[in-house]
Amino acid sequence: MGLPGHRRTSSHKRRRASHFALKRSNLSVCGHCHQPVVPHRVCANCGYYRGRQVIKVKSKLSAKARAKASQAASAAKDKKE
Ligand SMILES: [Zn+2]
Numbered sequence: 001m002g003l004p005g006h007r008r009t010s011s012h013k014r015r016r017a018s019h020f021a022l023k024r025s026n027l028s029v030c031g032h033c034h035q036p037v038v039p040h041r042v043c044a045n046c047g048y049y050r051g052r053q054v055i056k057v058k059s060k061l062s063a064k065a066r067a068k069a070s071q072a073a074s075a076a077k078d079k080k081e
Contacts, residue, residue: 025038026039027039030043030045030046030048031048031051032046032048032051033045033046033048042054042055044057045057
């Protein structure tokens with residue numbers, strides 16, 4: 001069975017670990033629904049890519065329900081003002 005040939009010192013370990021940090025993902029905004037999306041990927045919220053619908057999005061809310069929800073949200077905003 002393979003065994004490590006030499007002891008890894010704490011400094012060796014820490015120097016290697018200096019590259020383990022995760023980079024913050026760079027999100028852009030969907031041109032159709034204005035939700036944050038991963039660049040060069042189809043929007044998971046509306047299924048649009050480069051200004052056209054590419055996939056049908058399975059959602060808990062139907063398109064009608066979503067429209068109703070947005071209307072209700074805007075109505076609530078109007079009430080507040
Ligand atoms: Zn979208």
